[in-house]
Amino acid sequence: MQPEPILQVEDLTGGYSPRRPVLHQVGFHVEAGEMVGLIGLNGAGKSTTIKHILGLMKPHAGRVKVQAAELEQDPEAYRGAFAYVPETPVLFDEMTVEEHMRLTAMAYGLEREPFSRRLEMLLDEFRMRDKRKAFAAHLSKGMKQKVMIMNALLIQPALYIIDEPFLGLDPLGIRSLLERLMEEKRRGAAILMSSHILSTVETYCDRYIVLHRGRVAAQGTLADVRAAAGSGGTLEEAFYRLVEEDSDEPGA
Structure with a gap:
């Protein structure tokens, strides 16, 4: 079937x-x-x-x-x-890139080990490692879009x-x-x-x-x-x- x-x-x-x-x-x-x-x-x-x-x-x-x-x-x-990546990024200004990723992991019940592994991989792939502690308010539109994409990919x-x-x-x-x-x-x-x-x-x-x-x-x-x-x-x-x-x- x-x-x-x-x-x-x-x-x-x-x-x-x-x-x-x-x-x-x-x-x-x-x-x-x-x-x-x-x-x-x-x-x-x-x-x-x-x-x-x-x-x-x-x-x-x-x-x-x-x-x-x-x-x-x-x-x-x-x-x-499902995960959704909108046309216009929607982030919390006073949360960092890593905090956004942690919030997504908690919302979808992703455990600590796969979260840590996928986080490091995505930061490297999207060249965002130096921005992991940056607040969303300080990111360019392109970087904000990367964060949205990384959050979607995080939960597979x-x-x-x-x-x-x-x-x-x-x-x-x-x-x-x-x-x-x-x-x-x-x-x-x-x-x-x-x-x-x-x-x-x-x-x-x-x-x-x-x-x-x-x-x-x-x-x-x-x-x-x-x-x-x-x-x-x-x-x-x-x-x-x-x-x-x-x-x-x-x-x-």
């Missing part, structure tokens, strides 16, 4: 107002050991989709499952199965939800992140990554979900997206073909 996907989004309809939903019957899944790119124009519904997965918004219809758990039935199992969850992770990162930070995500994928983690950098999405992701006007315009491998677009070429070329008629849609 084939195991259930790590993330299942089924016929999701939702948004800020029941009268005017942003999402319309959105459905997709992310398997263990794969990275899926969530792409779309501003206003396509990417952020709204992510907010529903995080449990920050309640679906009008449909459901979301993480490791077969639903938020209302088992909130602890649901929330404990079943699912990563990553929203525009490259903003503010220098080239070495981007390379470190992508290398670690590939390692996590090999470990068996599922990764949902939203990004506007389509060349990177095409290179690293196994499948793609193209959202447009709150609906899934195409999903699957590059060949599947090309077929839906009726074109060949790169992911970027197929994407433009799918959305070019409505490129002035406002943000959502």
